[in-house]
Amino acid sequence: MMRRSFLALSVPLKEGLLRLAVLGWCLGMFVYLRGGSTLGGYFFMTLGWSHDKSVLVEHLAAWTLLAAGISVILYPIRSVLLALSLVSIFYAWTAMEQGGAPFSQFSLASSALRIATPLFLAGWIMLPETDRNQVPVGGAGRWIVRFIVLMCAITFFAHGVEAFRAHPGFIDMTLSFFRELTGWSMSESTAIGFLRIVGLVDIAIAIVILFWWHPGLFLWMAFWGGFTALLRTIELGPGVYVEVLLRFPHFFVPLVLFLWVRNGGWRMVNGG
Amino acid sequence: MQEMTNVMNGLFRWICGLGLLGIFFLSGCGEKPVKNESIDSDPDPRHERVIFTEQPGRHAIVSWTTMMESEKNTVYYGTEPGGRDPEAYKNSIDSVQDGKITMEPEDIEEGVPEAYFHHAELDELEPSTTYYVLIESDGEFIEPFHFITAPVDGREFKIISAGDSRLGGAHPRYAGRTPHEDRKNMNRRIATLLEKNPDIIAFAHGGDWGDTGDWRHLYWWFEDNELIRTENDRLLPFVVTRGNHDMSVGFEENFWLGSLSESEDRDYYFKTNLNGGSSLVTLNTEISMTGDQLSWLKQTLPELRSGSRWLLVQYHRPAWPAVKDFDRGDFVRIRQNWVPLFEKSAVDLVLESDGHALKRTVPIHDNVHDPERGIVYIGEGGLGVPQRKPDRERWFVQEPGMTESVHHVWLLDFSEEMLRMTAIGIDGEVLDESVLKPRELPVLVE
Numbered sequence: 001m002m003r004r005s006f007l008a009l010s011v012p013l014k015e016g017l018l019r020l021a022v023l024g025w026c027l028g029m030f031v032y033l034r035g036g037s038t039l040g041g042y043f044f045m046t047l048g049w050s051h052d053k054s055v056l057v058e059h060l061a062a063w064t065l066l067a068a069g070i071s072v073i074l075y076p077i078r079s080v081l082l083a084l085s086l087v088s089i090f091y092a093w094t095a096m097e098q099g100g101a102p103f104s105q106f107s108l109a110s111s112a113l114r115i116a117t118p119l120f121l122a123g124w125i126m127l128p129e130t131d132r133n134q135v136p137v138g139g140a141g142r143w144i145v146r147f148i149v150l151m152c153a154i155t156f157f158a159h160g161v162e163a164f165r166a167h168p169g170f171i172d173m174t175l176s177f178f179r180e181l182t183g184w185s186m187s188e189s190t191a192i193g194f195l196r197i198v199g200l201v202d203i204a205i206a207i208v209i210l211f212w213w214h215p216g217l218f219l220w221m222a223f224w225g226g227f228t229a230l231l232r233t234i235e236l237g238p239g240v241y242v243e244v245l246l247r248f249p250h251f252f253v254p255l256v257l258f259l260w261v262r263n264g265g266w267r268m269v270n271g272g
Numbered sequence: 273m274q275e276m277t278n279v280m281n282g283l284f285r286w287i288c289g290l291g292l293l294g295i296f297f298l299s300g301c302g303e304k305p306v307k308n309e310s311i312d313s314d315p316d317p318r319h320e321r322v323i324f325t326e327q328p329g330r331h332a333i334v335s336w337t338t339m340m341e342s343e344k345n346t347v348y349y350g351t352e353p354g355g356r357d358p359e360a361y362k363n364s365i366d367s368v369q370d371g372k373i374t375m376e377p378e379d380i381e382e383g384v385p386e387a388y389f390h391h392a393e394l395d396e397l398e399p400s401t402t403y404y405v406l407i408e409s410d411g412e413f414i415e416p417f418h419f420i421t422a423p424v425d426g427r428e429f430k431i432i433s434a435g436d437s438r439l440g441g442a443h444p445r446y447a448g449r450t451p452h453e454d455r456k457n458m459n460r461r462i463a464t465l466l467e468k469n470p471d472i473i474a475f476a477h478g479g480d481w482g483d484t485g486d487w488r489h490l491y492w493w494f495e496d497n498e499l500i501r502t503e504n505d506r507l508l509p510f511v512v513t514r515g516n517h518d519m520s521v522g523f524e525e526n527f528w529l530g531s532l533s534e535s536e537d538r539d540y541y542f543k544t545n546l547n548g549g550s551s552l553v554t555l556n557t558e559i560s561m562t563g564d565q566l567s568w569l570k571q572t573l574p575e576l577r578s579g580s581r582w583l584l585v586q587y588h589r590p591a592w593p594a595v596k597d598f599d600r601g602d603f604v605r606i607r608q609n610w611v612p613l614f615e616k617s618a619v620d621l622v623l624e625s626d627g628h629a630l631k632r633t634v635p636i637h638d639n640v641h642d643p644e645r646g647i648v649y650i651g652e653g654g655l656g657v658p659q660r661k662p663d664r665e666r667w668f669v670q671e672p673g674m675t676e677s678v679h680h681v682w683l684l685d686f687s688e689e690m691l692r693m694t695a696i697g698i699d700g701e702v703l704d705e706s707v708l709k710p711r712e713l714p715v716l717v718e
Contacts, residue, residue: 032597035596035597035598035599035600036595036596036597044658044660045658048658051658051659051660051661051677052661055661099483099484099517100480100516100517100519101516102519102558168558168559168560168561169601169602171560171562171563172560172561172562172563172605175560175562175563176562187563187564188560188563188564191560191563232601235605236601236604236605236608237604237608239599239604240599240600240601240604242599243601
């Protein structure tokens with residue numbers, strides 16, 4: 001009885017989590033764009049727009065994204081979700097094109113989940129109730145699962161490579177985490193060694209998840225996505241909350257996949 | 273409900289379509305790519321420059337470019353001018369670092385020629401001395417030049433400080449495609465300043481030299497840099513800061529710092545003894561800020577403070593941004609980790625770049641305006657990069673601080689009694705002028 005009521009609850013729960021993921025990203029982008037972002041940098045530095053015009057368009061984009069995020073939480077519409085995904089692609093591309101940040105060449109890959117989440121939600125709302133309940137074993141629904149798992153894998157893989165290659169921001173987060181929470185003043189070389197292991201684990205999970213949809217792996221991805229997002233605030237304080245909002249998809253989408261796969265009995269639905 | 277969805281879908285498609293049309297239209301208003309530069313096909317060596325690192329009174333790095341691979345790369349130098357006759361120079365030294373400059377696919381697309389970097393280390397120099405230099409690569413010479421080593425006896429001196437000499441424009445930005453008169457004019461302005469102020473000993477560049485450290489950008493940067501040579505062939509040595517746009521391997525190839533005593537040469541953080549009694553600490557905001565660099569800073573600043581009349585710090589990303597988001601992670605990281613150390617050691621002045629504007633903050637201590645104990649932060653970058661509009665509402669650039677959207681270079685004039693800071697615009701106009709008094713150190717240093 002309990003399992004049946006959980007299954008009944010899990011469909012709106014999963015959709016709610018997906019809506020929340022999109023809203024979080026939209027809110028994060030709203031704050032980010034209003035503070036000045038690579039989007040404005042692209043207009044100003046590359047297209048040669050005036051600073052005023054670049055800021056104006058950036059602010060318009062910010063408010064539009066906020067409105068879109070609110071509309072998604074209330075009532076997701078496919079065209080809005082598609083537009084959000086396109087905006088996310090464009091934003092990641094401008095970050096790559098502008099450069100000036102560590103590993104900005106990986107921007108599209110590391111933003112894969114932020115790009116894919118609105119598309120996933122758009123696909124999700126088209127699925128029949130049974131497919132939303134359990135991972136579909138065939139048809140279009142199966143392709144939707146394959147797509148979002150692939151996007152999770154790409155995101156994990158890109159972050160894994162960045163960790164393995166000692167992203168300076170990751171070094172500082174690692175040092176801060178151990179110092180603040182354990183009191184251990186780790187050396188930079190130890191932090192780099194630790195990040196190499198973390199990177200290898202991320203890469204391994206990214207590869208394994210493509211072939212083996214174990215709920216435990218999705219649960220780990222959800223935990224790790226949420227934890228690493230929150231690490232930013234542990235290191236730099238609540239003022240950088242926007243970094244957490246932008247990473248809502250890194251937490252909520254693997255969580256939805258966990259619930260989805262778990263519901264279906266993962267042995268039944270396993271494999272790409 | 274279905275009807276509402278259809279209406280919303282239709283409405284949104286119209287909005288998206290119009291938005292895309294709008295962006296397409298507005299994009300057309302942007303600067304068009306114009307190939308207004310031609311590549312100099314002369315195979316002679318070129319791009320001569322001098323780098324100061326830790327002991328500019330005793331040591332300098334002389335660097336240059338050849339357009340062909342060369343076997344014999346030698347620097348002839350001495351305290352007497354020798355023209356193009358190598359025999360006329362008292363000393364000579366071969367380069368210690370040579371190699372082919374990395375070419376990215378875009379470099380080849382843009383048609384910049386293949387080239388080779390060369391670096392030689394000049395040691396055991398005499399302080400406050402004019403050194404005449406002739407560079408030879410396989411029998412070809414660069415026009416002789418001279419530079420002046422820094423003093424070590426505490427005498428008065430000046431330096432120039434500014435950052436962000438990259439430019440905007442169509443992709444790939446500033447690879448000789450877009451007009452870059454602002455950068456050229458700033459370089460001409462610096463040359464004029466050097467003519468008028470022969471006691472300027474160095475140019476502390478705040479980073480973001482080119483749009484990237486790739487050759488298509490640095491090639492043109494070096495070409496423009498030749499404008500800083502004065503009429504009597506003096507070069508102004510650089511103290512190098514690495515910016516967020518300087519992260520590719522080409523930067524390391526072309527801005528080699530030799531062997532630093534307390535850090536890895538690729539880390540780009542070090543201390544410079546400016547005149548025997550004043551120090552400049554260069555930090556790197558593009559590597560870990562809280563690891564080895566922080567440990568080094570914790571040890572270095574108090575040591576320098578106890579022996580320095582003037583103690584300055586420079587780095588690229590700002591702790592107190594006049595333009596960009598105050599709560600950006602890297603800015604917060606600087607404020608949390610470095611700024612308390614600056615305050616503890618009563619640093620006199622901090623030089624920042626990155627924002628593309630001119631700023632001078634109020635004296636800041638413990639996150640508030642503190643005229644007694646506060647540190648002034650100047651800069652934000654204006655060596656030709658398009659200038660953004662700063663946020664004048666931020667408390668730290670309110671009167672008596674200032675901020676403006678204008679190209680600039682800072683002339684810093686050091687004496688026993690004061691440090692005079694003058695921001696000079698592209699046409700030579702004085703944009704800002706203020707003075708710092710030496711600190712009462714026993715009160716300030718814990």
